[in-house]
Amino acid sequence: MVVMMENESQGELIGNSEAPNTNVLATQYGVATQSYSIGHPSLPNYLELLSGTSSGVTDDGTPSSEAIAASVPTLANQLEKAGISWKAYMESMPSAGYTGGDTTCCGGQYYQHHNPFVYFPAVVAMPDFATNVVPSTTLVSDLNATAPPDFVWVTPNGTDDMHDGSTNANGDVNPSVGDAWLGSFVSQVQATAWYAHGGRIVVEWDEGADSDASRVGNAGGGGGGRIVTIVVSAALKASPKQDATPVNTAGVLHSIEGAYALPYLADAADSSNGNIDALLDAGWP
Numbered sequence: 001m002v003v004m005m006e007n008e009s010q011g012e013l014i015g016n017s018e019a020p021n022t023n024v025l026a027t028q029y030g031v032a033t034q035s036y037s038i039g040h041p042s043l044p045n046y047l048e049l050l051s052g053t054s055s056g057v058t059d060d061g062t063p064s065s066e067a068i069a070a071s072v073p074t075l076a077n078q079l080e081k082a083g084i085s086w087k088a089y090m091e092s093m094p095s096a097g098y099t100g101g102d103t104t105c106c107g108g109q110y111y112q113h114h115n116p117f118v119y120f121p122a123v124v125a126m127p128d129f130a131t132n133v134v135p136s137t138t139l140v141s142d143l144n145a146t147a148p149p150d151f152v153w154v155t156p157n158g159t160d161d162m163h164d165g166s167t168n169a170n171g172d173v174n175p176s177v178g179d180a181w182l183g184s185f186v187s188q189v190q191a192t193a194w195y196a197h198g199g200r201i202v203v204e205w206d207e208g209a210d211s212d213a214s215r216v217g218n219a220g221g222g223g224g225g226r227i228v229t230i231v232v233s234a235a236l237k238a239s240p241k242q243d244a245t246p247v248n249t250a251g252v253l254h255s256i257e258g259a260y261a262l263p264y265l266a267d268a269a270d271s272s273n274g275n276i277d278a279l280l281d282a283g284w285p
Contacts, residue, residue, distance in 0.1 A: 231280055
């Protein structure tokens with residue numbers, strides 16, 4: 001499972017009393033201590049994590065304005081081809097298979113550019129697109145089903161992902177609301193059959209503060225800052241781990257593809273972008 005959070009640098013979260021749940025997860029499970037995003041603003045990072053390339057995108061435009069080629073494959077396409085089930089859950093999205101723009105219709109702010117699946121014609125064209133890209137209301141019941149999805153993507157709404165909300169004196173969004181959501185969400189997932197059967201949760205922030213352009217590796221057009229990447233699993237709870245391997249967004253995709261024995265897409269094949277293998281594979285046969 002990938003959970004995409006928003007717009008907080010590593011230094012704004014780790015050790016911050018306004019983010020107690022984030023710090024507990026980082027301390028009690030696994031954390032990549034040298035993790036970086038691949039650029040600013042948000043969208044290039046979402047695209048990179050799903051496809052191994054930002055496709056030259058440098059803004060938060062619409063699918064039509066970005067015009068990604070139908071030939072660009074994604075992790076979803078790889079999973080589908082391999083017969084591995086997948087599902088993406090978008091909090092506050094109006095309906096299953098929704099490809100429209102931003103809306104506040106459904107209990108929170110849905111941002112189109114936080115849903116990378118709708119940007120790839122190769123994904124939207126799938127016959128099961130509308131049953132695999134859905135609102136998050138059925139997530140827990142799906143994870144307790146007889147055959148839960150093998151791969152899960154979760155995008156919280158604009159408040160719960162730390163993108164929006166009240167700001168501190170320095171102008172940064174106070175992370176406390178998103179942090180509370182994250183703590184509750186992880187606890188709910190840990191109570192499901194999916195997690196009990198070896199589920200692993202990757203909590204990834206899309207980018208750091210706008211002023212942070214630090215980077216590692218070759219992916220992306222510029223650094224998106226040092227971020228927090230946490231992996232939650234039963235094995236890491238038993239033996240918490242801090243991994244200092246330098247890694248960026250493409251390197252996280254590398255490890256996810258490796259977990260499913262899939263070929264590496266684009267930047268995910270470049271070793272300069274690192275990996276989170278030590279965290280994701282902990283305790284795995």
